[in-house]
Amino acid sequence: MAEKEEKAVELRDITANPAPLGLLGFGLTTVLLNFHNAGFYPLNSMVLSMGFAYGGIAQIMAAWMEYKKGNTFGLVAFGSYGLFWWSLVLLLMIPQTTFFNMAGKSPVQAADSTSLAAYFFMWGLFTMVMFFATLKKGRGLQVVFISLAVLFFLLTAGEITGIKTITVIAGYEGIFTGLSAVYVGLAEVINGEYGRKVLPV
Structure with a gap:
């Protein structure tokens, strides 16, 4: 009887890592928005364009690629x-858009401040829960998520109290949040290229 020959087959994922794209899209847009919150310039089309294109x-795109890789965390984080960013752009633009404010309607x-506070609080709550999922990941990602949760809660407090100083503090904290995401994203690119x-991340 002929002996059966068994061969081990190893499957390797050779598709690109989408995380840097998602982290950089989030990070750069967050920095630019929070320059506004910190008082460096008014809200303008640059911020909205970045929010729609690179942030959104x-x-x-990164979320879809994470889905193809079977990464639920990446799918939920980048997709959400x-x-x-799209919801924030729409939130700011819809009241100014003729289509939604036609005559007779x-x-x-x-x-208003109350609805914005609810908006930021829910995003802060979501981010805080997502932070616990990062405890099984790198320290850099943990810093991004915990600082983002703090940012959302600071923005909530600023809307509830109406104290401008809190929003300014949130702006500076948000700049740190965005830069931390940029660092992790670029670190993954550089580490990947050098093998x-x-x-460190």
Whole structure:
């Protein structure tokens, strides 16, 4: 009887790592928005454009790629925050858009402080829960998520109290949050290119 020959087959994932794209889309947009919160310039089309394109589209693309890799955390994180940017852009633009305020219809009211506080609080709660999922991941990602949760809660407090100083503090904290995401994203690119840990994450 002929002996059966058994061969081991190893499957390797050779697709690109989408996490840096998502982290950079989130990080750069967060820094630019929080320059506004810190008082460096008013809210303008640059921030909204970044929120729609790089903060939104890039993260949604990264989420889809994470889905293809079977990474639930990456799918939920990048998908959620990509759509967060789209929702923020829409939240600011819809009251100013003619289509939603045509004659004969009740105009869409801009979000007030109470509704914005609820908005930021729910995102803060979501981010805090997601932070616990990062405890099985790198320290850099943990810093991004815990600082983002703090940012959302500071923005909530600023809307509830109406104290401008809290929003300014949130702006500076948000700049740190965004830069931490940029660092992790670029570190993953550099480490991947060199095939070793050049920058710790």
